[in-house]
Structures are given as structure tokens and as C-alpha cells.
Amino acid sequence: MTQPPAAHATPTQDADGTPAGPEPEGTTPARVPPADLRSLLAARLDPAARAWLDRALDEAAAHPGTHGPISVWELRLAEAGRRCGPAHADAARVLVLHAARADEEALSRVYSQGTADERRAVLHALAHLVPGPDALPLVEDALRTNDTRLVAAALGPYAARHLDAHQWRHAVLKCLFTGVPVDSVADLARRAHADDELARMLADYAAERTAAGRTVPEDLHRVLALTEPTPSAPGTAGPHGKES
Structure with missing residues (x-):
């Protein structure tokens, strides 16, 4: 099956230092329901990356919230670029956040403490995780940046x-x-x-x-x-x- 072409965007770097490419067209994480996003991503990942994602999502679902100074699933957010490839990192991070059932408090913590890549994933995840306007300060902060x-x-x-x-x-x-x-x-x-x-x-x-x-x-x-x-x-x- 032919994959859709990648959308155009200005490349940056992921947290692990690899160049971050754009998400493939049609998989903008904020606009695709998580179940569909997981199916689309699984079809594009190689077997090792797919296995890592499955483990990370199971782990996040089993241990949501914070355990100790940092939650287990937050560590997976940092690994996503290296494990899934920069083109799929945003989608993988959004799926981890969704599996962890991250609430507004957790999303705010990740946003304030995370890299630019993790902040971007939080912004994409808001539509799936926060029903009301409580997370607007994160949007407002992002809009103040360059x-x-x-x-x-x-x-x-x-x-x-x-x-x-x-x-x-x-x-x-x-x-x-x-x-x-x-x-x-x-x-x-x-x-x-x-x-x-x-x-x-x-x-x-x-x-x-x-x-x-x-x-x-x-x-x-x-x-x-x-x-x-x-x-x-x-x-x-x-x-x-x-x-x-």
C-alpha cells in the first residue's frame, strides 16, 4: 500500500538530537481519533518500533499518573523520537499521553518541564484529553513563542x-x-x-x-x-x- 506523502514543515530536532521531520499527511495527531491514530502509526512503523510502542502504551495504561519524581510514561515520551523515528514521534507521544490518561495537571507538568518536542505533543493531545478550557494557558504560552x-x-x-x-x-x-x-x-x-x-x-x-x-x-x-x-x-x- 502506498503511504501518503509527508507534509511540509520546518525541521527541528527531537529530544535525542535527531532531526525531527513532519508527521505524514493525514496523521496530524490532534485531528485523528487515538484509536485511528494508533492503527495508522502501527502500519508505518517497523516491527521493532511497533513492539516498543505497544509496550509503552500498555505500560502507560497500567501505570497512569505519577509514580515517584517522574512517571514511567514520561520517560517513554523522551524515547519516542529515537524508538519510532522523528517522522512519527509526535503521534507516538500523543498516544502515550492518551494511554496514561494524562489530565490537565499532568499535561501542564510535561509542558513546563519537557523539551519542545514534548510540548508539541502535549498541545496535540489537548483535544483528546481536556474537555474544557482549563488548558488554555498552554496554548497561550505556545502562541507567545517564536x-x-x-x-x-x-x-x-x-x-x-x-x-x-x-x-x-x-x-x-x-x-x-x-x-x-x-x-x-x-x-x-x-x-x-x-x-x-x-x-x-x-x-x-x-x-x-x-x-x-x-x-x-x-x-x-x-x-x-x-x-x-x-x-x-x-x-x-x-x-x-x-x-x-
Whole structure:
């Protein structure tokens, strides 16, 4: 079976020092249910990596929470890049966090003490593990950084559900400032739809770049188009009961 091509992203390094590649397209960990993510990942791993992942998930499920200064499953987070390969490390870490049933407190601890790779996994895992807005401080922290992979991970389904309009608009602008593809922004079309304030901010940014003789990112035009209200079909009633 032919595997889907890898998505494009700026490479960084995993915790063990190996270059970290992007997740294969279609397996963005925040957007795939954990059961499906495990099946997809198992199909891509070699036998040794698959066996390690199975052991790590069984171990995390059997010993959730913290035991001693550091939980056993947290050690597996640090190993994931070396064991599963950098292209699959994010997904493996998310699965470990999910198997450990990490709550908001545990996720915050991993985020505050972990490497950039582990922080990214926490951000991807939020949508699967935290039902309410309690973990928003982690998203807000990531959006303040200049790490583009953290910014991209922060703008998954959890942020789409819980960031308020002001924070979300500025997050979209940050993507344009830093070159993070707007495809990283979960639920972009729904949240941008008919958002006049976002349209104003985008227009102002485009005008600033044009005045400075700089190109306007293509993604800006894409988002700006999404802010347009859906036109009424001919012959249908408009907002005041009149046909358009």
C-alpha cells in the first residue's frame, strides 16, 4: 500500500538530537481519533518500533499518573523520537499521553518541564484529553513563542473550540507574521466566516506590507476570502425578508 506523502514543515530536532521531520499527511495527531491514530502509526512503523510502542502504551495504561519524581510514561515520551523515528514521534507521544490518561495537571507538568518536542505533543493531545478550557494557558504560552512548530500545534482543534475571538484573530495574524501555513489552523473556515474584525486586521496588515514594498502572503488572501459572508442565492430571501 502506498503511504501518503509527508507534509511540509520546518525541521527541528527531537529530544535525542535527531532531526525531527513532519508527521505524514493525514496523521496530524490532534485531528485523528487515538484509536485511528494508533492503527495508522502501527502500519508505518517497523516491527521493532511497533513492539516498543505497544509496550509503552500498555505500560502507560497500567501505570497512569505519577509514580515517584517522574512517571514511567514520561520517560517513554523522551524515547519516542529515537524508538519510532522523528517522522512519527509526535503521534507516538500523543498516544502515550492518551494511554496514561494524562489530565490537565499532568499535561501542564510535561509542558513546563519537557523539551519542545514534548510540548508539541502535549498541545496535540489537548483535544483528546481536556474537555474544557482549563488548558488554555498552554496554548497561550505556545502562541507567545517564536517556535513555528509549537505555534502550529497550538492551533489545533482545542484552540478552535476554546480560544476567544480576540485571541484567535491574533493567532491567525501570528501565522502570517511567522510563515506558519494557515492550513495548521483547525476549523479556520468556520471561525473566519463573516468575521469583519478579522477582515479589517488582515486588510491593515496587507496595506502595511504593500506600503513597505513587501509581498503580501498568499495565505492572507485565502483567509480574507473566508471572512466574506456567504452570499444569498438568487431568488432567496435576504436578511430583511427581501429577495436578493
